[in-house]
Amino acid sequence: MTKDESDTNSDLYIPEPLHRPGDTPDFSHIHVRRNDNLEQPDVLVDSYETERHAGGLIRVMDMQGVASGPWLPQVTPDILRKGLRAMLLTRLMDDRMFAMQRQGKLSFYLKSRGEEAVSVAQTLAIRKTDMVFPTYRQQGVLIARDYPMKRMMCQCLSNAGDSSLGRQMPTMYSSREYGFFSISGNLGTQFIQSVGWAMASAYKRRDDLAMAYIGDGSTAEGDFHYALNFASTYRAPVVLNIVNNQWAISSFQGIAGGQSKTFASRGLGYGLASLRVDGNDFLAVYAVTRWAAERARRGGGATVIEHYTYRAEGHSSSDDPSKYRPNEEASAWPYGDPIERLKQHLIVIGEWDDARHNALVDDLSTYVRDTYKEAEALGSIAAGTGIDPKTMFEGVYEHMTPTLDEQARVSGVGTWRE
Amino acid sequence: MTKDESDTNSDLYIPEPLHRPGDTPDFSHIHVRRNDNLEQPDVLVDSYETERHAGGLIRVMDMQGVASGPWLPQVTPDILRKGLRAMLLTRLMDDRMFAMQRQGKLSFYLKSRGEEAVSVAQTLAIRKTDMVFPTYRQQGVLIARDYPMKRMMCQCLSNAGDSSLGRQMPTMYSSREYGFFSISGNLGTQFIQSVGWAMASAYKRRDDLAMAYIGDGSTAEGDFHYALNFASTYRAPVVLNIVNNQWAISSFQGIAGGQSKTFASRGLGYGLASLRVDGNDFLAVYAVTRWAAERARRGGGATVIEHYTYRAEGHSSSDDPSKYRPNEEASAWPYGDPIERLKQHLIVIGEWDDARHNALVDDLSTYVRDTYKEAEALGSIAAGTGIDPKTMFEGVYEHMTPTLDEQARVSGVGTWRE
Amino acid sequence: MARMNMIEAIRSTLAYQLQKDDDVLIFGEDVGYFGGVFRCTDGLQETYGLKRCFDTPISEGGIIGVAIGMAAAGLRPVVEIQFSDYIYPAYDQIASEAARLRYRSNGDFTAPLTIRTPVGGGIYGGETHSQSPEALFTHICGIKSVIPSNPYDAKGLLNTAIETNDPVMFFEPKRLYNGPFDGDPDKPAMSWDSSELGEVPDEEYRIPLGEARTIREGNAITILAYGTMVWVAEAAVRSHGIDAEIIDLRSLIPLDMKTISASVEKTGRCVVVHEATRTSGFGAELAALVQEHCFYSLEAPVQRVTGWDTPYPHALEWHYFPGQARVAAALEQVLEAA
Amino acid sequence: MARMNMIEAIRSTLAYQLQKDDDVLIFGEDVGYFGGVFRCTDGLQETYGLKRCFDTPISEGGIIGVAIGMAAAGLRPVVEIQFSDYIYPAYDQIASEAARLRYRSNGDFTAPLTIRTPVGGGIYGGETHSQSPEALFTHICGIKSVIPSNPYDAKGLLNTAIETNDPVMFFEPKRLYNGPFDGDPDKPAMSWDSSELGEVPDEEYRIPLGEARTIREGNAITILAYGTMVWVAEAAVRSHGIDAEIIDLRSLIPLDMKTISASVEKTGRCVVVHEATRTSGFGAELAALVQEHCFYSLEAPVQRVTGWDTPYPHALEWHYFPGQARVAAALEQVLEAA
Ligand SMILES: Cc1ncc(C[n+]2csc(CCOP(=O)(O)OP(=O)(O)O)c2C)c(N)n1
Ligand SMILES: Cc1ncc(C[n+]2csc(CCOP(=O)(O)OP(=O)(O)O)c2C)c(N)n1
Numbered sequence A, B: 001m002t003k004d005e006s007d008t009n010s011d012l013y014i015p016e017p018l019h020r021p022g023d024t025p026d027f028s029h030i031h032v033r034r035n036d037n038l039e040q041p042d043v044l045v046d047s048y049e050t051e052r053h054a055g056g057l058i059r060v061m062d063m064q065g066v067a068s069g070p071w072l073p074q075v076t077p078d079i080l081r082k083g084l085r086a087m088l089l090t091r092l093m094d095d096r097m098f099a100m101q102r103q104g105k106l107s108f109y110l111k112s113r114g115e116e117a118v119s120v121a122q123t124l125a126i127r128k129t130d131m132v133f134p135t136y137r138q139q140g141v142l143i144a145r146d147y148p149m150k151r152m153m154c155q156c157l158s159n160a161g162d163s164s165l166g167r168q169m170p171t172m173y174s175s176r177e178y179g180f181f182s183i184s185g186n187l188g189t190q191f192i193q194s195v196g197w198a199m200a201s202a203y204k205r206r207d208d209l210a211m212a213y214i215g216d217g218s219t220a221e222g223d224f225h226y227a228l229n230f231a232s233t234y235r236a237p238v239v240l241n242i243v244n245n246q247w248a249i250s251s252f253q254g255i256a257g258g259q260s261k262t263f264a265s266r267g268l269g270y271g272l273a274s275l276r277v278d279g280n281d282f283l284a285v286y287a288v289t290r291w292a293a294e295r296a297r298r299g300g301g302a303t304v305i306e307h308y309t310y311r312a313e314g315h316s317s318s319d320d321p322s323k324y325r326p327n328e329e330a331s332a333w334p335y336g337d338p339i340e341r342l343k344q345h346l347i348v349i350g351e352w353d354d355a356r357h358n359a360l361v362d363d364l365s366t367y368v369r370d371t372y373k374e375a376e377a378l379g380s381i382a383a384g385t386g387i388d389p390k391t392m393f394e395g396v397y398e399h400m401t402p403t404l405d406e407q408a409r410v411s412g413v414g415t416w417r418e
Numbered sequence C, D: 001m002a003r004m005n006m007i008e009a010i011r012s013t014l015a016y017q018l019q020k021d022d023d024v025l026i027f028g029e030d031v032g033y034f035g036g037v038f039r040c041t042d043g044l045q046e047t048y049g050l051k052r053c054f055d056t057p058i059s060e061g062g063i064i065g066v067a068i069g070m071a072a073a074g075l076r077p078v079v080e081i082q083f084s085d086y087i088y089p090a091y092d093q094i095a096s097e098a099a100r101l102r103y104r105s106n107g108d109f110t111a112p113l114t115i116r117t118p119v120g121g122g123i124y125g126g127e128t129h130s131q132s133p134e135a136l137f138t139h140i141c142g143i144k145s146v147i148p149s150n151p152y153d154a155k156g157l158l159n160t161a162i163e164t165n166d167p168v169m170f171f172e173p174k175r176l177y178n179g180p181f182d183g184d185p186d187k188p189a190m191s192w193d194s195s196e197l198g199e200v201p202d203e204e205y206r207i208p209l210g211e212a213r214t215i216r217e218g219n220a221i222t223i224l225a226y227g228t229m230v231w232v233a234e235a236a237v238r239s240h241g242i243d244a245e246i247i248d249l250r251s252l253i254p255l256d257m258k259t260i261s262a263s264v265e266k267t268g269r270c271v272v273v274h275e276a277t278r279t280s281g282f283g284a285e286l287a288a289l290v291q292e293h294c295f296y297s298l299e300a301p302v303q304r305v306t307g308w309d310t311p312y313p314h315a316l317e318w319h320y321f322p323g324q325a326r327v328a329a330a331l332e333q334v335l336e337a338a
């Protein structure tokens, strides 16, 4: 049945990214506009009226830091400064921990450079009682919620200060107290779980919502579909965030996104309000999050938000991005850096200046360095974790089982029997 | 954190169908129009231009059998009569087999009443070399392709004439020769497999496409998402059909569909051309299928088609629909019956009449009855299948394994060793 | 004291749990208005309301994912997977998530959910309505696996499962729903009225997970079985007049190794019976454990009587099903071995 | 004859298959331009073109689903699941579809596909980069399971796997990619240059599935192992001067029961070693089979040395990993038993 080439249009198509190593990054097809003339609709609007918001790009700040437009949020300079501080702290901690990983103190590390606005602005726009279902790139949530940094570092060091007893890889935090769901190494799984949490919240007639994250690449998992579908069916109070940072390890977003226009537009087919936002624009992320949270709390159900951003560094400490994309791609990204842009905005509105900024960076650097020292004093994979091997057998079930007790005995760590 | 009821909008929402037993079915909210003014776009149109087609309803025939509009297909009366015959044969076989199930000759049966136009019109609109990935409700495909009915019946009887050796439940046909992929009892799985088949076809530069089916309820499985996503990414030559027959056993389509407008609109978010068609309108189904098939063959990639129809009987021989929906709902369905409508159309265009129709029905009834007798003569679950127990151990792998050989020996059916 | 079939025992237990605890929610495919394809939730929506017992999309992964989120939030979901053959799309959520949430978060989050699902063949369901996938769950630490063989145990075990703070797989042998089944498909169906174990007290009781039930005492040989096979073994033993001790495991994880060891040490012989495919079935673990624990008491190798290593066939299902004849043959072989 | 590490052996085999057969396609997450997170497909896209080796969405179910469709259409897909810990979303497609397509259609459709996936711990990967899920596949009839322990076997087995007309799980012990590993994480890493089994002939050869390799002959005890544990067992035996026969199974399904039985009948003692969680692991099947086949030769119970019934922990991974000391202790215990 195979025909001559001339006879058929049939051929297997494999999409490819714009740039590969050796290419000069060129994003000139992206027209950076102040905003796409996207009005801010009523929070209870029919989902189908968000179609233009799903296809366009909601922005508040221009590249000079001037904020305007229908999505300009009501937010005090104090909150913006808190956001700036949390973003800086996230980046400084990332840098420190990555360096420590290179020195062998940690087995692994994973940065969020370039994406700090997503986690930080969103956290400041919701309540502390809202439960976040993060991926491994939302460390900014914990920092914005003032989670003790030392505990984060101890988790990464897998040492005696790790409240999860070194059971998980570095960066896989968990804190019910801080509304931060235990991170799973399996991509996507938490997206549908967040819907269950939200349904429970609604069932209990609480006002708390769930805030879920997924990467552009991970939207291809079944859990993404389950989440959008169940959220739609049961009108769950959840915000479903897609962080489109253009890359999934070495795969560009077109591998998961295919021929679709935007990831946000996926939400429309499920009858969910869907917004696409400049993820490097702190104010815009803040604004859309407020909108989605209010919609959810007022019974309007779930919103899908695509954060259009760029993963400015390698996937993780195990990755070498120069193998699959030009090193210059990050700096060529037309939507700039979220920290620089918020700093610029604060300066433009007269609430910040370079001197204060530099002083803050110095302060935070010292804080990160000192905190790291304190954390490392409690042990590390390299120097010995100080974690009691007996704990390995605990917590598989609520109560110790005879089988595990016997295995612990064989392993030499003792028994729980009296 | 639980608040007073007055204080919150939060509550768990559970969707419910329009009618339950005891209700009088009322579909007056459905406005049956001749057509939704949906033009027939060029087959290579950008998928986003099918938005209105995904939200509307493509129709060709009105309820009096008069055909018109931009989707009016070029199709000879001979083909229409062939379609009418295949639909009738499908229905008559269904009725016969269901009755035989009730008599205990078959362990199970599953009818397609009300949905015959979907499988039959689509089959006539594609080529024999196109591979169909059916659900259990596309028996019309085999019939429209002139698969020997006796073989179908033998499959259902699990007897010596069953080419799959009684391994599968009744109605789970398989025929590579007739381009009919082995049906899986696991819902949804074949949807993504069809994309793989289509990719293989494209890779081999064949012109054959894949034709996949899924029920409205089953769209909630991950495989649905995988299929749309991979089809989009690799522009696979596949037609992805959603048969929205309003019910999934006892669950109405709103359980899988949630707040979304249409199932077809799901396709848009993936960048796939998406059409919604009156599934009881033979001509319309034929027309959209031609369009999608041509699009696929010309390199335009996949199309999602929602067939808007109604499951006119119970889910299967194991079901009792009067437990969850009014018995009168089927006859109240505003889009009528596909066989009646095509018959009417043929009469309107002067190519058919009642006498010929009745003669045909008589003929086909006799044929079905006689064929069934022939088939039953080869055995049945009730009377003994005549299937050699030794075959149970064969075909798990290409070659017999020592383990299975040993198990066969223990079971008493013998061994393959010399 | 009421005579109940297993469906009624399960349904009344679910009703009790709904009644007792607002945090118990029941959901799954067709479980709401319709009451489930096996009727186990019949009437619960009507009595307890739309929000307590409702239908879900056909999305096993979604069902379990949502249940995990709810459970972590403090609810106690009891979900139904319509046939265990359809649980695989949810396998990741069960094995990677529900089973490990407590461990990986050091108890910060837990997943107290119960997954009810019918198992086993004998209803001409073919390869996709007959499977017994328990071994795929016993290999996953962090989850418990329970399988009752009668209405009395079903109630006691289900109450415990729902109240347990760990995720529990609750396998329901569908061939036992309406009556005990001795493996002979040609005999008229029995009802639970005929069995003592069909007597289900009205008051609520719990059976701890990890305690086997000795169905029948004996000295010549120990039979380890669960679910439908308990009744097949019982009939084989009865009709062949074998002095066998039959242990109904009831709970596979945790496993009552004490009762098993004591019996095998007494009898010196052991046969394991299950319906699932043989290779890497739970029978393998049982055989391994028995020879580890009781090697010096064993007078013959532990034998397994199981489904074959083929998909569950439709027409030949009684050739696949490990019936009385096969059980008896194995017993005799092991009894004769020296 | 080239010295190769296991990555190179795999890559060169894939290259050969691409070269030889137009119907072979390779795909998976990050396998295209980048060449795979473990570099097993490095350079293949460049050499054989975009269509022969390409990236997929992060959708393990989609990857296998597509592969089944392609295989049924006549191609011979070789897919990579980045870590075996991530194979669960594809479990339904593997267990319900790939494994049963031939059977249910009576050979009308088949699914000749190969699923490559790294297994095992020892790289501080924590619970989601360390698992050994082979037992979840050995329980599924219709699919074969293969696991090489060295570059030579990797090539021979992978050639056979790809050319086999049944679906094959090809498990790659990631700890062995770059060199043999004896279980001691404190020793400097070894390279395959140091091992005879790192010698990989240039010509193409096939190793039949179902033939074990006796790594070391001995008379006192039989060790059944596969993957990384072959090397750990070997080191334990060497350092403790034990006269053990070590059998590297290489293929779990089909299993070389002949070689196993012959050895255990000779030695009278048997220890089974694997890295996976103990309960219902493949060791259970091995122990069950050995006592079934060799009961009267056995002088002591078959013992299992395995990962514990906990998730694979990050910080304590060397407490989880069944190292030399544990293997040696079990060997001594079994040798002393009478
Ligand atoms: C189920 C599953 N499959 C594969 C992986 C391996 N993996 C880890 S991160 C990653 C890329 C994720 O990309 P994306 O979702 O875009 O998130 P990002 O890293 O960009 O934040 C992959 C493939 C995994 N962790 N889980
Ligand atoms: C994975 C899986 N889950 C559940 C079932 C049980 N089941 C069989 S048919 C059916 C309803 C399917 O409804 P729909 O997809 O709308 O198809 P229809 O029957 O209406 O044609 C269900 C739930 C199954 N076969 N497979």
Ligand SMILES: [Mg+2]
Pocket: A215, A216, A217, A243, A244, A245, A246, A247, A248, A249, A311
């Ligand atoms: Mg990404």
Ligand SMILES: [Mg+2]
Pocket: B215, B216, B217, B243, B244, B245, B246, B247, B248, B249, B311
């Ligand atoms: Mg339906």
